[in-house]
Structures are given as C-alpha cells and as structure tokens.
Amino acid sequence: MRTTIKDIANYTGLSITTISLVLNGKGDKIPQKTKEIVFQAAKELNYSPNKVAIGLVKKRTYSIGLILPDISNVFFSNLAKGVEDACRTAGWNLFLCNTNDSHKSDMQYIQVMADKGVDGILYVMAAESDEKRVQECIHLMENLNIPYIMIDRYIYGENLVSLATNHKKGGYLATKYLIELGHKRIACITGPKNLVCSQNRLLGYKEALEEAGIPFKKELIYHGQYTIESGREAYKYLADKEYSAIFAFNDMSAFGVYKELVMQGIRVPDEISLVGYDNIFFCDLLDVPLTTIKQPVYEMGKQAVEVLVDEERMKQRKGNPIFIEPELVIRKSTAPCNIKISP
C-alpha cells in the first residue's frame, strides 16, 4: 500500500492537519522542529501525495486533454510534443485523445475529459465536422464549463479562444512566390472544403492572383483531403488541364502529386513547380527537397498550453484569435516558369 498522510500522522504521533500544513508549505506557525520531524517521516515512509484525492477536494487536477484527429500524422505529433513539453515544464499532465477524425469521438472525449476533471481542453476538431457539429462540440464544452482552445482548425466565434497559423497569409506567400517565378497557371490541391484553414489558404491564393492581375480559374482547384492519396488523385484530375505549378495545401498531398509526377516522367521543378504546406521534417529528405510554407507547430502547442493555463490570458483571448505567422521555406521544388501557356 502507498503511504498516506494518515500513516505519517500515526508514525510521528502528530495530527493529520499538522502533516498536511507542513507538507503544503502552510506551516508558518509550526515550529521548525516539528516540521523537520514531518519531513523526515515523509521521506522515510516514501510519501507522495495522492493526486486523485487532491483533485477531488480542490477540483483541479492539473491535467489537460489534448483532442486531435490523428497522432500518427507528423503535424499533430509535433503539436503534441510542444503541448507535452509545455505541460511538463508547468507541472501539468496530458491526456491524449485520438479521434480518427470522428465527430462522435470528439463529443465522447469532451465528456470523458470533463468527467476526469481536466482543467482545460486543447481541441483540434475532426475533419468531418461541419459548422453545426463544431457548434455542438463548443456548446458541450461551454455547458461543461471547461476552458478550451480550438487549435488550427477553427478560428471564428466571439466567445471562443482559438489559435492558428495565419493561413490566408500562408496561401498568399506561396502563391506570390510562384507568381514571382513567372507562373500564371497555378493549380491548387486544397484540404477538406469545410475546414476554415483550407478555406483561408484559398483566400490567400486568390488574393495573390488578384494582386497580380491573374484571373482565377476554378478548374485548377482540386478539393482534396490532406492525404497522399488525394495528391495522387489531384494529378489525375489535372491531367487535361494546363498548368505550370501546383500549390498543395499540405505536404502530404504535395508528396502524393510529386510521386505521381515522377512516375509519369515529369520533372520537378523543370516542368512543374511544386509548393507544399506545413514543413514536415522530411520535406528536406526528398530527392527534390520541397519548397513549402512552414507552420511553427511545436511552438503553437507550447503557446496553447501557456494560454490555457492562465486564466487572465484566456479572458483576453475570447473572440480574439491568436495568429501564428507562417513562413516561406524555399527549397528545390520550385523554379522559374519556362512553359508558354496561352493565358
């Protein structure tokens, strides 16, 4: 059996109160002598406080829940690492909840986390969720009265705290760079239509086009799923279109098209320029290292924890999204346009 505060009381002949006071640093009025006895006993008996009991009386558990779609996705595992590192530093613990992009799991986990008494939730919504489903999740957390931050995938709402990369800017940066290289027909492989992050990247794309006076062509947009597979499908979809560059809204779909391009004997970047999004660590490992938009995802995780844990900052941030600035990382998959296409 674990030793309890009671055991120390028996062992020392002191009362439970005294032990608790001393061990919690609230023993201003307790003589040094007594304190030492308590500390000594605690050490001898190898005492460590039962956090479940503390959680029950204090109604704080010093643990938070991280709900995300897929921990095996390097984007999220880097996020998780940032979150975990920040938690450890702050003395918190982390429940990992993997939803496999299921809205139902989202709802279940929110409830379970509440039952477990977590002090907050970091929430990356399931990709399958539409506006209505997001609201359902948000309402649940509100009703449960549990602080939360929406990460990456949602940023509107007056009362909610959210944190995300400035995706519009990211989309803009990528597109502008391609335009500067002389590309005029730039295909897009988006993420799921209902995700705000994907919508915003597209807005940035359009803005850059407009700024350069290039007309937007709907047929160059392929709506994908942020997966390798959808990158491959995008290639097929684009087969009969004219384009000299591709902007994939995440690195995975960029890898997908890349593989397909290579298989078809199309050279990157000589014939087609390719830009990804995320800056996953192995962009660098490909034979043609991938030009991409970097999201500082580890730092996002850290920062999310720091805000969530701080009541003041949470209040400030209601309806006031935290935007993280993306960054263009130029590698070898992009080159000046050398194809003449009728505009």
Added chain:
Amino acid sequence: MRTTIKDIANYTGLSITTISLVLNGKGDKIPQKTKEIVFQAAKELNYSPNKVAIGLVKKRTYSIGLILPDISNVFFSNLAKGVEDACRTAGWNLFLCNTNDSHKSDMQYIQVMADKGVDGILYVMAAESDEKRVQECIHLMENLNIPYIMIDRYIYGENLVSLATNHKKGGYLATKYLIELGHKRIACITGPKNLVCSQNRLLGYKEALEEAGIPFKKELIYHGQYTIESGREAYKYLADKEYSAIFAFNDMSAFGVYKELVMQGIRVPDEISLVGYDNIFFCDLLDVPLTTIKQPVYEMGKQAVEVLVDEERMKQRKGNPIFIEPELVIRKSTAPCNIKISP
C-alpha cells in the same frame, strides 16, 4: 456546477444509494418504476459520473500512462496511436509522457503516474539509460506496485513483462537478404550501444554472416544514435572502408547515409545497396524507395494495452517476453552486388 448523484437524490426524493445502484446496473431488486424515475432524472439533469471521485474509492482510474522518449518520432507516434486506439476501444484513457530520452524524466513520470492513480504503465525507456538506470526505473514501478510493460527497448528480467520486435531475427533477415544479393562487405550503422534492441539486431547480423561463412569485420560497424545526423556521420566514418552495402539499424539513419551518398554522387542501389529498419511510412516516398525491416508498431501498441489491462495475461507474461515478428520489405534501394572487393 456539475450535477452529482446527490442532486438526483434530492430531485427524485430517493436516497443516494438507490441512485448509485440503479445507475451502476446493480438494481436487480429495485422496481422498474423507480429505475425509470432515476434514469429520467439523470437525463434531465444531464448527469455524468465524476470519475475522480470514483477513482478515489475504487482505486482504479481506468487510465494508463504511456512513457516514451519522443512523440514527434514517427515510430513512437504510431505506437501511441495503436495504444490510444486500443484504450478507446476498452474504455480507458491515456496519459502521454514525453521524456526527451531523459532518465530523470522517466523517474519523475513514473512517480507522477502512480500519484495520478493510473492502472498501468507502458514504458519505453530513455536511450540514455544504462543497465543500472533501467533497474532503477523497474524498481520504482515494482515498489509502487504498478503493472507495467516495457516496450521495444528492453526484454530481459525474470519478473518483468516486455514486448518487442524480435530484433535478432530482424537483423538476420536484413543481412541474409544482402548476402543473397551477393554482398560480402556489409557495413552497419547501429543504434546506441546500451540498447538491447540495437544489440540484438547486431547479433542477427553476425549470425547471418557466420551462417554464410563471411568473417565479421569490426571496422565496418559504426555506432550511431538512430538519427539522421548519425547516418551522415556514418558515411564519413566509412569513407576509407571497403563495402558494397549498408544495413542501417533504423530508417532515420538510413535516410542520413542516403542523403550523403546522393550528395557524393554515389548511386543507390547501383553502387551501394541500403537497407533500413522500421518501415516508417515515407520509406516509400523517397525517390529510391527504401528496402527495410518492418516492425508492426501500431499492432504492438494495441497488443501492449490488451495485455496490460488483463491481469491474467500479465501474470503469464512475467519473464516471458512477447516477441513480434519483423518482416523484410523489399523496395528499390537494394540490388545484386556488382563490385569486386578482395574478401
């Protein structure tokens, strides 16, 4: 405020016991009518049991701790996914503990998990740990009387439960395949010396050599750290050695040498054959897809949970490691040896 069992009691005019009995399915002797009243009230008041309180009295929390070195490493994030999926299925929850390969963190997390009342620990030890440090961790868990399974990185000890790939076999398979391709001088890039998993892969390597009557050459062994960087360093170390194939003990270090080989204009597999280990998902994405040894890491995570949660199976497994069979995955980075080297 959350509604409690007491609120339901007040609301219905019944006693706390009755509520508890009904809600826990132990109300065999309670009339259907009463039951319905209770269920109805629970629904109306939106009741969900406080798991912290339950944890305190039952001394079971239905949560487990997963302690691992680095969640951003795809190997571990896939493991974590397997673990999490199995947990969700079984109705358990998962604490994620990222140690950054620090032994001190290992020790701290073990204690914290115990304080949090977890019902078990899945433990992947820090790479920096030597025999003595592992023992320290094991003793702590034993003293805390908390069930645990050592995953991947440790398999000896009469009283401990462990689960790992049969790394000797993995090393054997990789080496044998290279030998069959005609390679005689096969360089190795190992993992940290103190890790049993790396030691075993080396044993398998030696066994395959011996079986083929090829003498073991110590100078062909480079002791790395399972990182991309150490793959690069391995290349430099091997610069003045004669070899026609490289067996890297994980995919990351394989990528490292691969990059360096490409930079030096050495063609894979025409000049040098390369085999990795792990079968990380982007082995497939490289321009020269990597031949490797597959560890079914997701399944390992799943299985670990299933055993940990089952007292019977835990007993059976004491001192009786669970071995997972690895598998050779042949891709494009290996080819018949066409270099003549004096033996």
Added chain:
DNA sequence: CTGTTAGCGCATTCAC
C-alpha cells in the same frame, strides 16, 4: 427494496 453509515485521501475551518 431502500436508507443509513462509513470511508477512499486529502484540505480546510474552527476550536482548544
């Protein structure tokens, strides 16, 4: 069939 009581391990208020 249902209510009363005790207790899980701890923090905390109020006496002594």
Added chain:
DNA sequence: GTGAATGCGCTAACAG
C-alpha cells in the same frame, strides 16, 4: 501551534 470535525462525490457494507 495543533487537533477534531467536515466535506469533496462516490461506492459498499449493513440495516431495516
């Protein structure tokens, strides 16, 4: 300065 008593939300004997 220290101890006894109370309660956090729940389960589990034990009564009745």
